[in-house]
Amino acid sequence: MSKIIETHGLWKIYPLGEKKVEALRGLSLSIESGAFVVIAGPSGSGKSTLLHLLGAMDTPTRGEVYLDGVNLSRMADEERTYLRCHQIGFIFQTFNLLPTLTALENVEIALRLAGASRSVRHARAAEVLARVGLTDQAHHRPAQLSGGERQRVVIARALANRPRLLLADEPTGNLDSVNGQAIVDLFHQLNIEGQTIVMVTHNLGLARYAHQKIILIDGQIVDTAQVNAR
Amino acid sequence: MLDIVVKNIGARKIRTTLCILAVMVSVFLNGTTLTMNNWMYRTMTSELARYMGKIYIQQGGSSYPPIDSSISQETAQVILSRDDLEMNTAESTSLIFIRTERGMMPFMPAKQMVIGISAGRVGALLGNVEATEGTNRFEVGEQGDVTILGEEMAASFRATVGQDVTINGRTIRVIGVLKRSNMDSVNIAAIMPLEAVQRTFAKEDTVSAVLLTPKDVNQTTEIAATLRQDYPALAVVTQDEMLTEAENVMRMPMLYMGIMSVTGFVVAVAVIMSTMVMAVMERTREFGTLRAIGGRRRLIVGMVFAEALLMALIGSLPSMGLVLLMSRWMNTTLPSVAQLLEIVGFTVGAAVLAASYPAWRAARVEPMEALRYE
Numbered sequence: 001m002s003k004i005i006e007t008h009g010l011w012k013i014y015p016l017g018e019k020k021v022e023a024l025r026g027l028s029l030s031i032e033s034g035a036f037v038v039i040a041g042p043s044g045s046g047k048s049t050l051l052h053l054l055g056a057m058d059t060p061t062r063g064e065v066y067l068d069g070v071n072l073s074r075m076a077d078e079e080r081t082y083l084r085c086h087q088i089g090f091i092f093q094t095f096n097l098l099p100t101l102t103a104l105e106n107v108e109i110a111l112r113l114a115g116a117s118r119s120v121r122h123a124r125a126a127e128v129l130a131r132v133g134l135t136d137q138a139h140h141r142p143a144q145l146s147g148g149e150r151q152r153v154v155i156a157r158a159l160a161n162r163p164r165l166l167l168a169d170e171p172t173g174n175l176d177s178v179n180g181q182a183i184v185d186l187f188h189q190l191n192i193e194g195q196t197i198v199m200v201t202h203n204l205g206l207a208r209y210a211h212q213k214i215i216l217i218d219g220q221i222v223d224t225a226q227v228n229a230r
Numbered sequence: 231m232l233d234i235v236v237k238n239i240g241a242r243k244i245r246t247t248l249c250i251l252a253v254m255v256s257v258f259l260n261g262t263t264l265t266m267n268n269w270m271y272r273t274m275t276s277e278l279a280r281y282m283g284k285i286y287i288q289q290g291g292s293s294y295p296p297i298d299s300s301i302s303q304e305t306a307q308v309i310l311s312r313d314d315l316e317m318n319t320a321e322s323t324s325l326i327f328i329r330t331e332r333g334m335m336p337f338m339p340a341k342q343m344v345i346g347i348s349a350g351r352v353g354a355l356l357g358n359v360e361a362t363e364g365t366n367r368f369e370v371g372e373q374g375d376v377t378i379l380g381e382e383m384a385a386s387f388r389a390t391v392g393q394d395v396t397i398n399g400r401t402i403r404v405i406g407v408l409k410r411s412n413m414d415s416v417n418i419a420a421i422m423p424l425e426a427v428q429r430t431f432a433k434e435d436t437v438s439a440v441l442l443t444p445k446d447v448n449q450t451t452e453i454a455a456t457l458r459q460d461y462p463a464l465a466v467v468t469q470d471e472m473l474t475e476a477e478n479v480m481r482m483p484m485l486y487m488g489i490m491s492v493t494g495f496v497v498a499v500a501v502i503m504s505t506m507v508m509a510v511m512e513r514t515r516e517f518g519t520l521r522a523i524g525g526r527r528r529l530i531v532g533m534v535f536a537e538a539l540l541m542a543l544i545g546s547l548p549s550m551g552l553v554l555l556m557s558r559w560m561n562t563t564l565p566s567v568a569q570l571l572e573i574v575g576f577t578v579g580a581a582v583l584a585a586s587y588p589a590w591r592a593a594r595v596e597p598m599e600a601l602r603y604e
Contacts, residue, residue, distance in 0.1 A: 084597070110523050113525050
């Protein structure tokens with residue numbers, strides 16, 4: 001399998017007053033295309049920071065991140081924006097849906113940003129909403145949806161542009177165990193269909209479908225394991 | 231993304247309503263002052279155009295129109311009968327101006343007035359203004375209680391030729407109604423023979439002014455100088471001097487209105503800007519989310535500008551209607567299309583200026599802002 005992600009000597013240092021916080025310390029890893037990877041670790045271990053760098057939302061202080069062989073660390077803002085739109089789907093713990101729009105419109109936003117025509121985006125948004133089981137709630141606003149349903153809308157939005165890479169930052173963090181498990185099951189299905197998924201969690205119990213587990217502590221990988229055959 | 235902008239505006243009803251109301255007031259203020267400024271300037275220039283190449287003699291220190299001017303009829307006759315001045319006697323006359331209804335504001339011209347003029351010399355005042363019915367001239371020697379009404383005066387009296395109207399308690403027969411003129415003082419006037427006005431308003435032996443037309447226009451300045459020398463107690467003015475004087479009189483009202491207009495603009499900018507700054511601060515996470523899922527900075531900037539412009543335009547449209555109503559109510563000239571476009575330009579300018587800073591702030595939002603709340 002080809003490598004979709006590679007990082008080499010990744011450092012991320014944040015200034016905190018006069019101090020500096022080393023969120024990532026020389027981290028190197030690789031992820032194969034089609035894999036389901038779980039990144040786990042305690043709070044402050046740097047797992048979310050790593051996900052933000054993989055998602056082209058932030059740039060490393062030192063080191064390189066490659067997505068399909070392209071160095072994200074050297075990209076201009078406009079190029080990273082393009083990449084986030086077309087190649088990367090991001091799932092937020094706190095949903096981040098636009099409150100004035102319906103579920104369908106929230107999904108369509110991603111397609112609009114990619115320049116899809118009205119008919120294409122409507123059809124595709126309906127398709128991905130159906131894929132996450134929300135056809136009946138398509139015209140509901142976020143406030144009218146449960147936490148699990150909102151997270152499904154976020155997943156649908158992330159899938160809308162058929163991204164090469166799906167990144168999820170604690171996607172079950174705001175959900176009860178039943179809804180959390182349902183989301184992980186959905187990720188499993190998507191992965192079976194060929195979607196590369198990188199999920200950050202502090203709950204390793206949700207990692208049973210993962211092919212690879214990466215454990216971070218203090219900005220460094222302390223354990224990495226291939227846990228399920230692909 | 232306009233639909234999202236509209237939904238965002240709709241989602242913040244109270245703030246949007248207040249912002250739109252403030253824009254309405256500002257635009258109304260600006261539109262009214264702009265209209266009044268233009269109207270005053272147009273009125274002034276059209277009035278003065280009538281006096282091209284003519285000399286106006288009135289009481290020293292009086293204003294224009296010389297409602298507050300009083301000179302003896304004897305003096306007027308002496309001036310009019312001077313052979314040395316090379317006058318066109320058919321275009322030279324004594325005039326009397328009586329205000330019958332004040333303007334809306336102290337600095338505004340009379341709303342209605344009566345003008346007395348020597349019969350046979352009406353052409354000196356009316357020029358080529360035609361009558362819609364009846365006559366536009368008095369017969370030579372006419373001294374009776376008759377009147378030719380300007381268009382607005384006739385409408386005010388609802389009078390037609392042959393009917394009687396009452397002016398200062400006296401019954402006056404209408405013998406003509408004029409077409410609308412570009413001289414407002416004619417439109418709002420009842421024009422009567424000089425002697426009839428003197429009788430009606432107990433102004434025997436006095437007139438307001440003398441209007442002289444030199445045979446040779448190029449001699450106007452020279453003749454005016456001679457008259458100033460001979461009649462130092464009177465004001466002798468030519469068109470140029472009247473224009474200067476009128477501009478002096480208009481300077482303060484124009485300045486005042488200009489300040490009101492600028493104030494309206496500043497208020498519009500301040501209100502839109504504060505609304506947009508609050509909106510941007512509240513929606514930092516939304517903008518961060520849009521950036522995180524692939525929204526470009528210029529999209530965010532466009533959304534902020536579109537929101538500000540939309541609120542400004544929504545506020546300005548009813549205001550323009552109010553400006554039109556106000557113009558009609560004040561009996562002033564309706565704003566032209568160019569003036570209405572100027573008001574729209576004012577609104578757009580205010581919105582663009584007001585949205586610049588919030589848009590700049592919004593454009594600086596990074597995708598990480600969406601994740602700061604995680």
